[in-house]
Amino acid sequence: MKLHHSGFVVNDIEIWEKNMIYEKKVAEVFDPLQNAKLALYSNYSNSFIELIQPINETSYTWNSLKKNGNHFNHFCYEIMDNAELALITSRMRMVKVLGPIPALLFDGLQICFYYNKNKQIVEFLIKN
Numbered sequence: 027m028k029l030h031h032s033g034f035v036v037n038d039i040e041i042w043e044k045n046m047i048y049e050k051k052v053a054e055v056f057d058p059l060q061n062a063k064l065a066l067y068s069n070y071s072n073s074f075i076e077l078i079q080p081i082n083e084t085s086y087t088w089n090s091l092k093k094n095g096n097h098f099n100h101f102c103y104e105i106m107d108n109a110e111l112a113l114i115t116s117r118m119r120m121v122k123v124l125g126p127i128p129a130l131l132f133d134g135l136q137i138c139f140y141y142n143k144n145k146q147i148v149e150f151l152i153k154n
Contacts, residue, residue: 027103027104027105027110027114028072028073028103028104029073029101029102029103029104030073030074030102030103030104030151031066031073031074031075031076031101031102032073032074032075032076032098032100032101032102033076033077033078033098033099033100033101033102033149034075034076034077034078034096034097034098034099035078035079035080035087035090035091035094035096035097035099036077036078036079036091036096037079037091037095037096038079039054039063039065039077039079042077042096043065043067043077046067046075046077047069048067048068048069048070048075049067049068049069049070050067050068051065051066051067052066052067052068052074053065053066053131054066055130055131057129057130057131059127059128059130060078060085060086060087060127061080061081061082061084061085061086062078062079062080062081062085062086062087063078063079063081064076064077064078064079064130064131065077065079066131076102076131078099086124087099099147100139100146100147100148100149101146101148101149102137102148102149102150102151103148103149103150103151104150104151104153105150105151105152105153106152106153106154107152107153107154108152111138111150111152114150115140115150118142118143119143120140120141120142120143120148121140121141122138122139122140123139123140123141123147124138124139125137125138125139125150126138126152129151132151135151135152135153136151136152137149137150137151137152138150138152
């Protein structure tokens, strides 16, 4: 398991990225399943920064943006398979929030979102 990216919910990706330190933009997509514009940036390390711009109230992150404004939202960990996901989430007694769903930003790989005991959202990117 390794840290894949840190995710931030923002009201405007273009404005946010102008003031963000990053190496380069890796990808940008509109994800109809999440009803959000998503962008991924390399950040001078072996992990990334993801910006999530919800489009309207049907977006998963809409309420979070309205309640908290632009903010850090989650860490995403890259894992090898569903067995590793089950082991980690069981051991940490995490509650599933969403998934698995295909992630357009990550070439259709499956992602799952969980809630941990610290009341934080954790995303898992399943490589296999």
